[in-house]
Amino acid sequence: xxxxxxxxxxxxxxxxxxxxxxxxxxxxxxxxxxxxxxxxxxxxxxxxxxxxxxxxxxxxxxxxxxxxxxxxxxxxxxxxxxxxxxxxxxxxxxxxxxxxxxxxxxxxxxxxxxxxxxxxxxxxxxxxxxxxxxxxxxxxxxxxxxxxxxxxxxxxxxxxxxxxxxxxxxxxxxxxxxxxxxxxxxxxxxxxxxxxxxxxxxxxxxx
Amino acid sequence: xxxxxxxxxxxxxxxxxxxxxxxxxxxxxxxxxxxxxxxxxxxxxxxxxxxxxxxxxxxxxxxxxxxxxxxxxxxxxxxxxxxxxxxxxxxxxxxxxxxxxxxxxxxxxxxxxxxxxxxxxxxxxxxxxxxxxxxxxxxxxxxxxxxxxxxxxxxxxxxxxxxxxxxxxxxxxxxxxxxxxxxxxxxxxxxxxxxxxxxxxxxxxxxxxxxxxxxxxxxxxxxxxxxxxxxxxxxxxxxxxxxxxxxxxxxxxxxxxxxxxxxxxxxxxxxxxxxxxxxxxxxxxxxxxxxxxxxxxxxxxxxxxxxxxxxxxxxxxxxxxxxxxxxxxxxxxxxxxxxxxxxxxxxxxxxxxxxxxxxxxxxxxxxxxxxxxxxxxxxxxxxxxxxxxxxxxxxxxxxxxxxxxxxxxxxxxxxxxxxxxxxxxxxxxxxxxxxxxxxxxxxxxxxxxxxxxxxxxxxxxxxxxxxxxxxxxxxxxxxxxxxxxxxxxxxxxxxxxxxxxxxxxxxxxxxxxxxxxxxxxxxxxxxxxxxxxxxxxxxxxxxxxxxxxxxxxxxxxxxxxxxxxxxxxxxxxxxxxxxxxxxxxxxxxxxxxxxxxxxxxxxxxxxxxxxxxxxxxxxxxxxxxxxxxxxxxxxxxxxxxxxxxxxxxxxxxxxxxxxxxxxxxxxx
Amino acid sequence: xxxxxxxxxxxxxxxxxxxxxxxxxxxxxxxxxxxxxxxxxxxxxxxxxxxxxxxxxxxxxxxxxxxxxxxxxxxxxxxxxxxxxxxxxxxxxxxxxxxxx
Numbered sequence: 001x002x003x004x005x006x007x008x009x010x011x012x013x014x015x016x017x018x019x020x021x022x023x024x025x026x027x028x029x030x031x032x033x034x035x036x037x038x039x040x041x042x043x044x045x046x047x048x049x050x051x052x053x054x055x056x057x058x059x060x061x062x063x064x065x066x067x068x069x070x071x072x073x074x075x076x077x078x079x080x081x082x083x084x085x086x087x088x089x090x091x092x093x094x095x096x097x098x099x100x101x102x103x104x105x106x107x108x109x110x111x112x113x114x115x116x117x118x119x120x121x122x123x124x125x126x127x128x129x130x131x132x133x134x135x136x137x138x139x140x141x142x143x144x145x146x147x148x149x150x151x152x153x154x155x156x157x158x159x160x161x162x163x164x165x166x167x168x169x170x171x172x173x174x175x176x177x178x179x180x181x182x183x184x185x186x187x188x189x190x191x192x193x194x195x196x197x198x199x200x201x202x203x204x205x206x207x
Numbered sequence: 208x209x210x211x212x213x214x215x216x217x218x219x220x221x222x223x224x225x226x227x228x229x230x231x232x233x234x235x236x237x238x239x240x241x242x243x244x245x246x247x248x249x250x251x252x253x254x255x256x257x258x259x260x261x262x263x264x265x266x267x268x269x270x271x272x273x274x275x276x277x278x279x280x281x282x283x284x285x286x287x288x289x290x291x292x293x294x295x296x297x298x299x300x301x302x303x304x305x306x307x308x309x310x311x312x313x314x315x316x317x318x319x320x321x322x323x324x325x326x327x328x329x330x331x332x333x334x335x336x337x338x339x340x341x342x343x344x345x346x347x348x349x350x351x352x353x354x355x356x357x358x359x360x361x362x363x364x365x366x367x368x369x370x371x372x373x374x375x376x377x378x379x380x381x382x383x384x385x386x387x388x389x390x391x392x393x394x395x396x397x398x399x400x401x402x403x404x405x406x407x408x409x410x411x412x413x414x415x416x417x418x419x420x421x422x423x424x425x426x427x428x429x430x431x432x433x434x435x436x437x438x439x440x441x442x443x444x445x446x447x448x449x450x451x452x453x454x455x456x457x458x459x460x461x462x463x464x465x466x467x468x469x470x471x472x473x474x475x476x477x478x479x480x481x482x483x484x485x486x487x488x489x490x491x492x493x494x495x496x497x498x499x500x501x502x503x504x505x506x507x508x509x510x511x512x513x514x515x516x517x518x519x520x521x522x523x524x525x526x527x528x529x530x531x532x533x534x535x536x537x538x539x540x541x542x543x544x545x546x547x548x549x550x551x552x553x554x555x556x557x558x559x560x561x562x563x564x565x566x567x568x569x570x571x572x573x574x575x576x577x578x579x580x581x582x583x584x585x586x587x588x589x590x591x592x593x594x595x596x597x598x599x600x601x602x603x604x605x606x607x608x609x610x611x612x613x614x615x616x617x618x619x620x621x622x623x624x625x626x627x628x629x630x631x632x633x634x635x636x637x638x639x640x641x642x643x644x645x646x647x648x649x650x651x652x653x654x655x656x657x658x659x660x661x662x663x664x665x666x667x668x669x670x671x672x673x674x675x676x677x678x679x680x681x682x683x684x685x686x687x688x689x690x691x692x693x694x695x696x697x698x699x700x701x702x703x704x705x706x707x708x709x710x711x712x713x714x715x716x717x718x719x720x721x722x723x724x725x726x727x728x729x730x731x732x733x734x735x736x737x738x739x740x741x742x743x744x745x746x747x748x749x750x751x752x753x754x755x756x757x758x759x760x761x762x763x764x765x766x767x768x769x770x771x772x773x774x775x776x777x778x779x780x781x782x783x784x785x786x787x788x789x790x791x792x793x794x795x796x797x798x799x800x801x802x803x804x805x806x807x808x809x810x811x812x813x814x815x816x817x818x819x820x821x822x823x824x825x826x827x828x829x830x831x832x833x834x835x836x837x838x839x840x841x842x843x844x845x846x847x848x849x850x851x852x853x854x855x856x857x858x859x860x861x862x863x864x865x866x867x868x869x870x871x872x873x874x875x
Numbered sequence: 876x877x878x879x880x881x882x883x884x885x886x887x888x889x890x891x892x893x894x895x896x897x898x899x900x901x902x903x904x905x906x907x908x909x910x911x912x913x914x915x916x917x918x919x920x921x922x923x924x925x926x927x928x929x930x931x932x933x934x935x936x937x938x939x940x941x942x943x944x945x946x947x948x949x950x951x952x953x954x955x956x957x958x959x960x961x962x963x964x965x966x967x968x969x970x971x972x973x974x975x976x
Contacts, residue, residue, distance in 0.1 A: 005878050013879050017886050024890055027909050028897035040909045043890070047916050050883070054923050056935045063919075066942055071912065071949050078953045079905055082960045093900070094969060095850055102899035105859035106892040112866045113888035117881055119874055124884075129930045141935075148936045160943040167947035174954030177961075849975025851968050856899050 012053050020046035034084055037076050044068045057141045208259030209268040211252055212287050215297060216336040218249040222329040230322030236312055238322035242329050243308035249332070250301035257294055266291050266741050269342055269406060276345070280401070288342030288405055292538070292742045295735075296339040296469060299542055303461045303549050304332045306710035310553055311453040313706030314560060324364060328457070331357035335462050339469060343403040344393045347470070351389060351434070354463045355382045361458065362450040374446040381443040385433015389470075392426035395419070405473065412476035420480035427474050428489060435467030437496045437526060441519045442799045448511040452556030455511060460518050460552050461545035468525045468541055472534045475743060479532070490530025490614070494621045497523030499796065501628035505635070506792035508685065509566050510555045513636050517592070518548060520625060524607050527622060532748030533610040535739040540607060542735075543599035543721045547591040550714035554585035557707055558640060561700040562647065567686045568639045570650060575641040577700040580708045582641050584715035589637045591718040593630040594768040596761075599721035605764050606727065612760060613752050623767060630771025638779040646684065650677045651698045727757060883924040890917035902967040904956045908949060915945045 019042055026039025044067050051060035093099050117124060135144065149157055222245030230238050260266055271286035308328060315324050334353025341347040356379075363375030393403065399419055400408050412420070431437070436444040447459050458464070471478065471489070478486060497520045504516035521544050528537035559566055561578050575582040591598035594605070604626060612619040657672045675683075681691040702708065725735040750757075778784045794800065846857075894913030901907055919938045926934015959966055 009879065013882060017882070020886065020890060021893075024893045024897075024913055027906070027913060028893055028901070030906075033903055033906050036906050036909055040912060043913060043916065047920055050886075050920060051923055054883075054927050056923050056926075056938070059919075059923065059935055059938055062939070062942060066946060067912070067916075071946060074949060074953055075905055075908065078956060081957070082905075082964070095852060098852060098856060099900060101856035101860060102896050105856060105863055105899060106896035108863035108867065109859075109895060110888055110892040112863065112870050113891070114885060115870055115874070117884045117888070119870075122877075125925055125928050127925075127929050127931070134930050135927065135932055144932045145935050145939070148932045149939065152933070153936050153940075156940060160940055163947050164943065167950045171950045171954040174951070174958045844976040847976035849972025851971070852899055852902070859895060859899065 009053060012049065016046045016049045016053070019043070020050070032084065033079055034076070037072055037079065040075075041068055041072055044072065055135065055141065056145075058145050208255050209263065209289060210270065211259075212256050212268065212270055212289050212340065213272060214252045215249050215256065215301065216333050216340060218245045218252065219329045219332040219336065221245060223326055223333060226322055226326040226329060230326055233322060235316070235318075235321040238325050239308070239312035239315070242325035243305065243312060245329060246301060246308050246332055247305040249336075250298075250305045253294075253297045253301045256289070257298060260289060260291075260294055271342070281397070283343055283345045283403060285346060286342035286404075287340045289340070290742055291739050292469075292472060293339045295538060295542070295739070296465075297336060299545050300332070300335055300339065300462050303545055303714070304328075304335075304457060306713055307453050307457045307461075307549065307553070310456075310556070310707050310710040311451075313704045314453055314556055315451065316704075320364070324361075324451070327357055327360045327364070328453075331361070331458065331463075335466070338466055342405055344396060344405075344408075345403050347473075348389060348393060351430075351466060351470075352386065354458070354466060355379060355386070355434070358382070358447070358454075358458050358463055361454040362447045364450055364454070368449075371449040374443075374449040378443040378447050381440050382433050385430045385440055385467075388426045388429025388431075388433065390430075392423050392430065392474075395423045395426060399423070409474075409476045412474075412480050415477065415480045417480065417482050420477050421482045421485055424474065424478045424481040424485050427470055427477075428485075431467030431471050431526075432492075433467075434470075435464045435522050435526070436519050437467075437492055437523065438499065439798075441496065441500065442802060444519055445512050445515045445795070445799075448509070448515050452511065452552060452559060455515070456549045456552035456556070459515065460548040464518060464522055465525070465541050465545070468522070468529060468537055471526070471529045472537060472743070475534050475747075478529075486530045486532060488530070490527050490611075490618060493523045493526030493528075493530055494611070494618055494625065495523070496520070497527065497625040498621055498628070501625045501632065503792055503795045504632040505628060506788040506790075507632075508568055508793075509690075510558060510568050510571075510636065510640065511552070511566060513568075513632060514548070514551055514555060517551075517629065517633065518544075520629060521548065521592075523625070524604065524622070527611060527618070528607045531607075531610045531614050533606070534743045534747055535736050536603070536606045536610060538739060539725055539735050540603035542724065543591065543603040543718070546714055546721045547588040547598075547600055547718040550584050550588040550711060550718050551592070553707070553711050553714065554581050554588065557581040557703045557711065558585075558700075560703050560707070563694055563698070564692045565647075565694070567681075567690060568636065569684045569686055570646050570681060570691070571640045572643045572647070573641070573645040574700055578702045580702060581711060584708075584711040585641065586637065587715040588718045589633050591721075592633050593772060594626055594764055595772075596765055597722060599718050599723075601764065601768075602722035602725060602727065605761055606725070608764060609727075609750065609752065609757055609760050610748065612756070613748075613750065623763075626764065627767050627771045630768045631775050634772045634775030635779050638775060642780055647694060647698060647700070650680050651694050653677070653680055727761070877928070880924055880928055884921060887917045887921040887924065890914075890920070902969055904952075904959075904966075904968055907968060908952050908956075912945065912949070915941060 023039040023042030023044075023046060027036045027043065030036040030039060044063060048060045048063040048068070051057075051063060222242050225241060226233070226238055233241065260268065268289040269286060270289070271284040273285050274282060275285040276283040308325070311324065311328065315321055318324065331354060334350045334357055336350070338347050338350025338354060341350060359375045359379040362378050363372045366372040366375070396408055397403055399415065400411060402408065415423075433440045444459060444464070448455055450458075478489075500516045500519035500523065504513050504520065507513045507516060521540070525537045525540050525544070528534070528540060557578065558571065558574060558581060561574070561581070562571060565571075575586075587598065591600035594601045596602075608619060608622055608626070611622050653675050655672050655674050657670055660669050660671065677693050678688055678691055682688050725733055778786050791797065891914050894910045894917060897910035897913065898907055901910065919941055922934045922938050922941070924934075926932065926937075959971060963970060
């Protein structure tokens with residue numbers, strides 16, 4: 001199986017794997033949610049390095065910028081906003097049988113996936129090697145990914161842009177403070193429309 | 208003139224409708240005269256139609272008024288079928304009904320619901336006429352149910368007394384059991400022939416398979432048992448005496464109870480096509496009923512109950528004739544029985560009227576001196592029913608006995624014993640009521656009773672003289688206290704008004720001469736037999752015994768009647784022998800009470816069981832389905848606990864299982 | 876399988892399972908979100924690995940989209956957490972269970 005493994009690559013992989021697993025372990029078992037966030041950062045960095053090792057440079061960069069730099073930061077923002085208290089939610093489990101179910105799911109999945117990897121061997125990937133979008137060492141990775149994104153997957157690309165817009169709108173709507181429930185002003189008569197409707201709203205809510 | 212046949216039932220129906228609308232306003236006695244007029248008009252129309260029928264060559268006439276039920280292949284018309292059989296029935300039904308209506312005007316005088324009584328009577332006459340005139344089984348059934356309903360109305364006419372209401376209910380329910388048989392017979396007929404019309408069914412009856420014919424005949428016989436009070440459904444008839452006496456005379460003597468006999472005669476082709484044991488069974492049931500009822504009548508003390516059991520007994524004779532295949536003889540006996548039994552009942556009513564509503568014979572006596580006309584009619588009818596020549600009953604009963612002798616000596620002997628008992632108990636009744644000591648005089652002028660009580664401790668003996676009350680004396684005679692009506696001080700039985708005596712006399716005369724409708728031995732004297740020939744020719748049994756045998760049988764009948772009368776005279780007139788009235792006979796062989804005990808005891812338990820089954824199993828199943836669904840829903844509901852983590856773990860477990868299955872499939 | 880591909884795939888599987896376990900066990904909504912991120916990253920890694928096994932850039936392109944969707948999801952998820960926490964400070968995933976049978 002391991003025919004020609006670059007020792008550098010192997011060591012990199014091994015170290016990053018450690019980092020990734022350690023971070024994941026921290027996320028799952030930390031009592032303090034901020035510690036979990038830090039563990040997540042470690043995992044994400046490890047994954048970014050692994051991307052690099054695989055030759056996906058763009059992705060590594062995007063991973064660090066978007067995931068670590070934006071998403072984890074957002075999570076930390078909210079954590080701080082809502083207040084950090086060390087809950088002892090790792091110690092006790094109120095739902096009966098939940099831990100057993102979780103262990104079953106985790107170990108089951110793991111076992112099955114590992115079995116698939118080892119039993120499948122080289123036939124685990126069933127697709128054919130691509131002819132159009134082969135990874136070539138000549139072109140830069142960014143150019144290759146960019147080309148594929150804007151030609152083969154342009155439709156999906158545009159849709160994701162829409163998706164992001166929707167997400168932003170949703171977030172804004174969700175995070176608004178609830179308006180005070182005052183009655184709508186009487187509809188103005190046709191004869192004398194009021195230039196500026198007078199409102200006594202401290203929030204300045206717009207109708 | 209035969210086209211006027213529709214008018215015959217239409218007139219009483221009109222009377223009924225008019226009385227429903229205006230009866231209360233007409234009041235007494237106009238309502239009574241209206242009803243009587245309607246039925247008399249119906250009788251006169253019947254005479255006219257009779258003339259028309261006789262004039263026809265072929266003595267049959269069909270008239271359909273309209274299509275009653277048009278339902279595709281099942282079509283029933285409202286039609287009338289006039290042939291000698293139905294003509295005969297119509298004549299004596301309307302005639303006797305008219306007389307009884309006249310009688311009721313006098314009998315029901317003073318009753319608060321006078322007009323309602325006549326309303327029901329007219330409805331009854333209408334129903335009975337529909338029964339006999341119908342040209343198909345469904346119209347007959349309409350009449351059949353109608354007379355049953357009217358019987359119920361009229362038996363419980365004085366429903367303020369719970370016993371009367373109960374008697375009406377009993378009659379209706381017992382009839383209903385028989386009606387089931389009629390309906391099954393109707394269904395079978397339709398299933399076999401595809402039609403219910405007599406004109407289509409009866410000629411084709413000869414081609415019936417034996418089992419089908421047997422089944423049909425049995426079902427109709429069950430209906431006849433219910434309506435005509437044979438074993439085992441006769442228990443309603445004695446109770447039906449709770450109704451006013453004209454009702455007993457009309458419905459439970461002359462007309463309704465004969466409907467069963469009429470039905471069997473009408474369906475005679477089917478009876479002939481059935482297995483041999485069916486007519487045998489009918490004959491034996493008839494003769495056993497005659498014997499049983501006669502034995503019970505010997506020990507009855509209510510004047511009407513004796514006549515009720517007598518009716519059951521005579522109906523048994525009629526069924527004996529039917530079973531022997533002598534259908535015209537059954538009709539003959541039906542006619543003579545109608546005459547003398549109606550006369551007896553009306554006479555009994557007259558006696559009850561004269562005795563201030565007392566019905567127990569033990570407080571009567573020597574009434575012939577005070578009610579001569581009633582006595583005359585009663586005596587004539589007595590001789591008729593006892594079978595004394597030349598009165599009507601002698602001829603009809605003797606014909607039956609002759610046929611019975613021809614069939615089987617055992618049957619003849621049993622019928623003879625019944626005839627003997629008939630003569631005995633009827634004579635007993637006549638002697639108790641019209642002869643002997645006037646018991647009522649003792650009651651109204653009681654002898655003081657002196658009781659000597661010895662003094663205490665050797666002191667003076669004291670005498671106490673008390674005058675016993677009427678009720679006490681009556682109870683001493685054996686009359687139940689609640690059935691005794693106190694008599695006024697200066698009491699003398701009086702004769703009834705002309706409205707009551709005229710029908711009595713007419714019926715008495717008919718009872719005298721009615722026998723000459725069919726004279727035995729004389730070839731040209733068989734009027735009734737020849738008249739009914741077109742109907743019964745192919746189905747009737749014919750007499751094969753020699754003339755000498757017939758004469759011998761005639762003499763034997765007369766002798767037996769004489770023995771019966773003489774025996775009763777010895778016991779009840781001359782008081783030389785003590786009366787034999789065993790308890791078991793007085794209680795009707797305990798048949799009625801055992802039926803009540805059974806239905807009330809195990810019967811009710813069985814019905815409760817069935818009801819419980821319905822409640823528990825059937826309802827329980829239905830409710831159980833609902834309850835089961837609910838509980839299933841309740842348990843499934845637990846899955847949606849609201850915990851997101853639970854949902855997630857369920858998803859996880861599910862996906863592990865699915866993936867496991869896929870890997871398993873790939874690996875193995 | 877060439878080189879370390881098996882290793883990458885096993886690492887991805889392990890990371891996924893840890894994320895799944897954490898999602899089922901933790902009650903703090905933010906920590907649950909982080910576990911979801913773990914799972915997503917595991918998938919990303921496996922995509923890139925498959926892309927290199929198949930010599931296809933599409934694997935990386937797909938990761939792009941996963942990234943975008945993950946971002947959007949986090950945004951909305953945090954919005955929900957904030958909105959819920961306003962009403963009930965310190966609410967855990969178990970406290971939000973009004974929608975039940």
